[in-house]
Amino acid sequence: DAKTTQPPSMDCAEGRAANLPCNHSTISGNEYVYWYRQIHSQGPQYIIHGLKNNETNEMASLIITEDRKSSTLILPHATLRDTAVYYCIVRVANNYGQNFVFGPGTRLSVLP
Amino acid sequence: KAGVTQTPRYLIKTRGQQVTLSCSPISGHRSVSWYQQTPGQGLQFLFEYFSETQRNKGNFPGRFSGRQFSNSRSEMNVSTLELGDSALYLCASKGRLAGDIQYFGAGTRLSVL
Numbered sequence: 739d740a741k742t743t744q745p746p747s748m749d750c751a752e753g754r755a756a757n758l759p760c761n762h763s764t765i766s767g768n769e770y771v772y773w774y775r776q777i778h779s780q781g782p783q784y785i786i787h788g789l790k791n792n793e794t795n796e797m798a799s800l801i802i803t804e805d806r807k808s809s810t811l812i813l814p815h816a817t818l819r820d821t822a823v824y825y826c827i828v829r830v831a832n833n834y835g836q837n838f839v840f841g842p843g844t845r846l847s848v849l850p
Numbered sequence: 851k852a853g854v855t856q857t858p859r860y861l862i863k864t865r866g867q868q869v870t871l872s873c874s875p876i877s878g879h880r881s882v883s884w885y886q887q888t889p890g891q892g893l894q895f896l897f898e899y900f901s902e903t904q905r906n907k908g909n910f911p912g913r914f915s916g917r918q919f920s921n922s923r924s925e926m927n928v929s930t931l932e933l934g935d936s937a938l939y940l941c942a943s944k945g946r947l948a949g950d951i952q953y954f955g956a957g958t959r960l961s962v963l
Contacts, residue, residue, distance in 0.1 A: 770950070781942075782942075783954070784952070787951060829950070834905070840892055
């Protein structure tokens, strides 16, 4: 099972900031939080990742709470092309190692 | 730098047949993972290969197998296809950057009739 929970869907007006929350209350101290997005029927696209500090790149910002139990992905000026399913991921251990476990994600709709 | 390349992009097979999908990772990446995506189950991890060795696997039957070659290219094989194997199969490669970022290909869409 995924170690993260996200709202199933969100709307955002074009040009406004999109703030996508994620809960990962069982994350351990050395695990990163990763964000990917998937536009319909394409492969997931890496957006950003972080450990404990806030991170920013050309696509987005990632705000991680001090206790690391939740994070927020911020798309500062959403465009119609940002409409996608956004996945917040923490690696999960199985009998063989660790791997990404994708939950259902958040379906973001950017509205004109 | 070229991204992850998966071939073919689309494939139609019939029940009982077998299929082989191919994945070329980003140059320099030695880890390749495979995922299956269906509307009902979402994105599920199949297995990971590193330096020609399977080092992690998900919860799929033995009909699903894979291998990796010395140039890091990987193939996955599904034998005795079932209707439920219809899915988007995704490959992801990973380098040695901190944080284990995986980069995904566009996928192979397999339809089993």
